Structure formats: C-alpha cells, structure tokens
Amino acid sequence: VNIFERKQESRNPFFRVVELTDDVDDPAVWGKNFPLHYDSYKRTVDQERTRYGGSEALRRLPTKVDPRSVVAQNKLEDDPRLTTIWAGYAFATDFREERGHAYMLVDQRNTRRVLEFKQPGTCLNCHASTYTTMKELGNGDLTAGFEKMNQMSYSDATKLVEHPVSCIDCHDPKTMQLRITRPAFMEGMRVFKASTGIQDFDVNRDASAQEMRSYVCGQCHVEYYFKGPEKRLTFPWQKGLKVDDALAYYDEVKHADWVHADTGTQTLKAQHPEFEMYNQGVHARSGVACADCHMPYKREGGLKISDHHVRSPLLNINRACQGCHHFSEQEMKSRVETIQRRFAHSRDVAMNAVVDLIADIKSARAAGKTEKDLAASRDLHRKSQFFLDYVEAENSMGFHAPGEALRVLADATDMARRGQLALRGFISSPTKQPAPANERVQDLSSKGTR
Amino acid sequence: VNIFERKQESRNPFFRVVELTDDVDDPAVWGKNFPLHYDSYKRTVDQERTRYGGSEALRRLPTKVDPRSVVAQNKLEDDPRLTTIWAGYAFATDFREERGHAYMLVDQRNTRRVLEFKQPGTCLNCHASTYTTMKELGNGDLTAGFEKMNQMSYSDATKLVEHPVSCIDCHDPKTMQLRITRPAFMEGMRVFKASTGIQDFDVNRDASAQEMRSYVCGQCHVEYYFKGPEKRLTFPWQKGLKVDDALAYYDEVKHADWVHADTGTQTLKAQHPEFEMYNQGVHARSGVACADCHMPYKREGGLKISDHHVRSPLLNINRACQGCHHFSEQEMKSRVETIQRRFAHSRDVAMNAVVDLIADIKSARAAGKTEKDLAASRDLHRKSQFFLDYVEAENSMGFHAPGEALRVLADATDMARRGQLALRGFISSPTKQPAPANERVQDLSSKGTR
C-alpha cells in the first residue's frame, strides 16, 4: 500500500476544545484536543522485549539517590566486554538497554553517568521537552536559549524541565505540522547538505513532509559530541553521514571523548546513530520514514491516526510492515532476526578483536614501550573502537542498514587485528588499496520512492 | 466443484513440426518447434559488460592450441593478488570472466587449465549437453553413464559431446517440463535435504515447479569437487549449503584441492556457489527463482515466453526487476551497484589480509620454522582462503545474498589476520565466543512468497 496515499486519509479535523499556544509543553493539555494521540503517547511506558530490542522491566529497590523501582536490562552485566572497550569512561559505570520515551527524563536523571559525573545542561536536549525552556532562556530566541542551556550545569538545567519529549517538540500547535525544534539538528543538516552541494539548507523551510517524518527523530537518534567549552551540542556531519565521515571530522578537529584507561588512546564513543545508519539502508532509499515503522497508522474508530506509542516495530508487525510487505508476521519477524543474528555474530568477532588489541597495548605499555612504539597501534585502536562502537550503539542490531553495518564491522575487525600486528612490528602495505565502500556523500533521505 | 481450478483448455500454443525424442540434443531441432526460444537461446553469444558483470569481448590472435579469436577479460591480469592466493594451482595460470552459455564448451576446451593440466571427463558435466552422452555411456542408465564419463580423460570425453547446455538438459521433450538431468545435483539435494530432516528427497519427484526454476541452474552454478579416484562430481552439502557447512564437510573428509606453493597449506578453491549463496538471500526467501531474474518473461507478439537469452539482469532491468520493484531502472541499477561496491571494498580488505598471511607464512618457512610452528597459521590460512574464495568466486559480486557475503568476508579477514598473529605467538582466547551467524540449516529455496 502506498504510504503517501494513506497520509491523505489521515487528514482529519480534530475537535479543538482548548487553544494551543506555542508555550504549552504539557502533553495532557494537547491531549484534550487529541485524546487518541495522547493515549497512545502515554503507552510508551510499556516495557516488552523482542529478541534483540524492546526492553525488559526489571524491579529494583528504590534508593535515595535513584528512586526508580523499575529499570531496563543492565548491558554491562550482559556483556562485560563493554566495560573493557570503554575503560575509563562514564559509560563503563552504567549502561542500560533503552526503553520508551516516557522514561527519557527519569532515566537520564538517575543514571550513574549523571549521578557520579559532572554533566552539562546539553544532555537535556534529547531527554526532555526543552522547546519552551530554550525559548524562555533566550527570551524568544531559540538558539540563544539553546546556548544558555548547554552551558548550565545539568543539575541546574534539569530543574527547568518537566516532561519527556512532548507534543510541542515535534508539532506546530496551530497547524499540527511537524517542525524541527532542535538547533543542533538544524545546524547539523545545514553542514551535511552543504557537503552534498546544497547551500544554506533550512530544514523547517526546505524539508518535504515525508522527510520530516524521519527528521523529527533525527534530532535525537544521532551520534553527537559537545563542542568546545560552550558544550555546544554538535553532530559530526560536515563531511557526510557515514561512520568514515564522522571519524574524518573528529580527526580533523582533534576531538576525543576520553583517554582509554588501559591503552592511553585518545578514544571516541559513538552514541545511537540510528538516523545516520538508517540513511545507508534500502528503506531510506525507498522513501520509508522512521515514523512509517515506529509510528505506523492505526485505525481508531473511523480514523487512521499515527500510532504515538513509539516502540519496536516487531511488537506491531501488521501495522508497521504488512502495508508494504506481503508476507506473514512470522516471516517478517524471522527476516529481521536473520539480519540481526548475522550482525550479532560479526559484532562479536569485531569486539573480540578490539578487546584483544586493548590487552596487547596494555601489556606493551607495562613492558615499557614508548609512545612512539605505541603510536601506530593506538591509531588503529581509536579507529576500530569508533567503527565497532558506531554500529554497536546503533539500536536496530543492524536492521536499519544490514549491509553497511556488516561492512563497518569487517573494517573494524581488520583495523583491530592490524593494531595487534603493528605492536609486533608488522605494517600492512597492500599492493591494491581497497576500493571505496560507498559513493561520494549523497543524500538518500531525500530520495523519492520512485 | 472446485472453483479455483483454472481451465485446462488448450495450453499448447506451440506448433509442433518435429517429433522430439529423448535422444535429440541438437537445439536447432528443438528450435523447429520453438523458434522464439531458440532465437533467444542463441543470443547468449552476445557479450556486453556491466560495472561488475556481463563480459567484454576481447579480440585475440587465434593460435593452433587456442583457436578462439574472442575471449572475455583476463581476471589474473586485472587483479594479480589472485595469482598469489592460488599459487601452485591451475587457476593461477588462467582465469577469465565468465560469459554466455554459448561459450561454455569452447572456453573449457581452450583454457590453459585444460590445455596444460590433465583433467577428467567430470569437467564436462557443466560445460556441455551431456544428457544423451551419459545415457549412451550407461546404456540407458544415466548414473552409470555419469560415472563412466567422470572416469574418462577430458580429451577422450570431450570428443563425445557437441553442444553447450541444450534444451534437453533442462526440458522433458514430451511435456517441456523442467527436469534435473545431472546426477551430482540429484545426490547433492538428497544429502542436503537429509540434513534438514527430509529423507530420500527425489528432486524430479518432489520439487515444486517454482523450485525447478532455480534447481535447473543449481546443477552447475554450485561449488563442487571431484571425489576419490573415480573423480565423482560431488557437491559438499552434507551439512548444509553455507560456507561453514562446506568447510566442515571438507575438513571431515580431509579434502584439499591443492597444496599452496608459498605456504604448503592444504588449500581449498571455491567455484561459483551461486545457488548456495542465493539460498542465503532475501530473494530465495521470497520464492524468487534464478529464472525470474535471468530468464524473465518477455512478450513476443501475443505470447509471453521465458527469455532464453540467459544473461546479467542488469542488461534487462525492466523485465527482470520492475515487475516486482516499482523504481526506475536507474534506481534499481544503482541499488545493485551500492551492494556490489560495498562487497568489493570488504572483498579487497579480506584479500589483502590473506595475501599478507601468505607472505608471512612464506618467510616463516624460509626462516626455517617447523611444521609445528606453522600449524596454527596454516589452519587459519586454509579457512580464510576458502571463506574469501567462496564469496569471491560467487559471480553476483555479493548481490545474491549481500548480508551473508559480507559476514563471510568479515570472518575471512579476522581469520587471516589471526593467522598472522599466530605466527607471532598470539592465539586469541575470547571471553565470549561469537554468536552463531545463522540458524541451523534450513531450506529457504522452498519458502513461499507469502
């Protein structure tokens, strides 16, 4: 079925019982006009797991520091190798499976990464309804407010917010049209588009309605870093959206997230590049948006509305997939799991290689090797760590772009093993350099379905 | 009354002018009854290249030993690394891009692999119309004839055949139904199906008409070896169709194709596992057959017929793909090339790793290392060589199963680099073994489209 046709149908007048202004961040108020949407939005508290996704509700004893009585799985316990690859970084203290939007604020406030480390207000950009907050901080100037919030301490800034991502963060209260409210994404898209030859791209002006169905998500489900002392939230898209482009950018600006405890390497941690990876996949190419799978249309009485219970599509296969794929739900599920299983295998192979490299560098240091001796292998540690982490941190277990994810893992594995070999004096000098894995930067998200 | 039954009215629009018996191997005779099919069949002489496939017609001076005036590209010149990974094997002397079916016999007769090496009659199984030949050799018993032919010398056996694969090799002359004429495939499918729990599978009895549209191709487009002194054509499918299964089988029967000249490793060479790789892909899963893409229907006047000009679908995108995919020809082409480009990159990475490993073992031998010292790295050489070669020899440049192909390359790269490390005394002992890449053997080829 053609998604674009479906959109037409869902153009339905809703009763406006309250007047929504650009200052209302409370979803309950919007819910008065759109009760069906509000109800499904609230369902993001549900926790149900799939083979590799969703999340599991685990009970815990609330403590004074962390009042949560339910949390998601502890990934560090499930896979201790993570504490090795992140040794010396906050992530090695606490990293859980992500869960529904309803938890974004409470999970951030209570992670040991916040409780035990000093964090900037920047963190809030993606964990709360910050649109009105930023506007107030900037007296009407969103970007000014964004800059102010970034520079506050997390503890001060978090007092200014109340809700997880809310209606106003994605919608224009007058027209209900989608809109981008995050300056970091506006800037990220501007530099990215520039790299493809499109000058001063204004996402709220130039993006198509279908693109917006992915862009609203791309405000948060992306790799990021905090730039300079202003802790400005920045997306490394200047050279493109691929992992290679991000690494090239970080190398250029000489950025490192932390110095690895065991190896002394200037390391990078990647976070949830769903938007970037999705853009390397066949769905983006086909004009399929995040919302098509994660917020599929559902029938409510006579209406077809976008399901605001944002979750794993595998919990909702009929709506999420069967509009386009004419196979049984069981078959669609097992197609995804086949892709994910392969990914998990190659992910393990790559992670074992990086873990081996770390152990090698560590003992080489202990054995008193000089910085110069370690340089080559540390360089390969930085690269392989980032490549591995990039697709590992991506949350679809390889589904959003199966081919690209495996290609990145193959490269990560090669680099990590070559790092070990470098320590032993071997530097590979192939007679034929590998052919480039991808064409020059191109903008898939804006491809049509035809 | 079964209201679904389609009327069995005159389903034979073809006007039979000659009586076709089970002994007519000359396609020209069949062509009298099916002129349209014969015409398209003859077009397989055409040579046109695509970015990674098709073939290029290169002129050459005919010689007394090799009378061909036109050949396809010389892959050894295009990528000299191949002569290193195959050092000491016939393939290192002559290996070309494959071209259309019309050339299968002449190309085999004139390859240096035949001219300069002693080869068995077995070779003919896939390079000529051997159905009638085998029947005669066995006085009516196909399998007996098959065994006789295998044990003849190539030079003697090739005198008995005249045509490339012909109508009778795929069709029953009476009904024109597809049928399997190659004992090696009958036996291969029997052992493979047994591994999935299906006992004494008889492909001509038990396969569906849609499966036959792939099985006829699977008689030749598969990995094979010559078993024992009888040189019996055998497919390594006892444990399944995946590369891991083939390797496990070869290890079990202690088979090696040759001893690598530089490393002394008992090495395996893989050949064209199109059928096996295709079975790991999403098309096989969706019930799409080889013939759907390589012999798409075309309209001839008031009739639809299967295009017997078997060739790269990229030379025929409209018919081969656009029935199912509603994107422009350009877009479909670039989707394929995106998959192939990624594959080419990871293939290069893996091949460089294997080449490095070979150089290392070679110098280690020169340095007088003992067999024992070399054992571990040789074992990894055998494995990585086979994994790399398997997907490299597969002729779709990764397209038939993009995910599986990249997974295999990632494994090959890891194993080759670990081989180098083994020489330097490092043996990886990961805390977590990689999760299996695939479910237990399963038969995708027989999945439905729904």
Add this chain to the structure above:
Amino acid sequence: MYNQPVAPGNDIGMIQARQNGFAAPLLLAIVAGATVGVGLYTFGYAQGASYMTDNPQACANCHVMREQLEGWRKSSHGKVAVCNDCHTPPGLGPKYVTKAINGFFHSLAFTTNHFPDQIRITPRNFRVTESSCLKCHSDLVDGIRGTRTDGSDVSCITCHRSVGHM
C-alpha cells in the same frame, strides 16, 4: 507453494477459520448462513448489498476499502477491470457464492471490528484472484503455463502483485 499460499499470519481466530478451502457441504452451509448473514447486516448496513453489485464505488462503501479503491483508480486496471473481475471466480454461480461468503465475513468483521489494520487477502481469495487473471489473459500466458501441471501453475501475483492497486 504458490498454489498453496501459507496463511497470511493474522492472529484472529475467526479469520483463521476461513483459511482452508471449502468442501462442498461446508460451502452450502455457509452460503445459507451467508445469505441470512448478509441479509442481517444489510439491515444495519447498506454495504452488505454492495457485494452483489459490480460497482467498485460500492466496495468502498466501507471506508476500509477506500485504500484499494484509490489505488485501483491509479492502477493499470483502473479502466479495464473492476474489483469483482479480480475478486470473484469465473462463472455466475461461483461468483455469487464468493460474494456471499466475502460479504458475510467482511460485514461481520466490519461490524464486530475484528480485522487487522493492514488487511491481508485470505488464501481462498488469493486463489480466486490468481484464477481471475486468466479470465482476460489466458491467451497471453498459455505458453508459460504450458510447462506446468495442475496444482503447480504459474502464480501471476508473485510478479504482478500491484496491478489492481498498490
């Protein structure tokens, strides 16, 4: 497997129940039930009757059919075949039996609101539709069907899924 498509996995028991071919007696029973059923629902819904006409517009009396109506208009068949050309078998008898069965179950589903958001064709109707292609195209495809025996016929829908509507 084409001639025997597997169940289009929707988990509604009532629908599963329809997913086996219909033996004659059962068929009769249902026809009877169907007529009553349709009659019944027609009472509340004019739509039931829609099944008896050939007017696509009538199918879309049920908004849930609108998607297909829209798609059909744009499709290559929008001007050459109506819904019932593809969704009912040849022959008046079978045609109205099918209409009755569908009319009954769809009306039921519609009123009880028991059906998936992404409606999937049932195996039975899938086969009806497969055979309906031949009403118009049998000459063209006689050749490619020539290699096939009954029960292993060429599945048109595999390659032409969207000819009627996206």
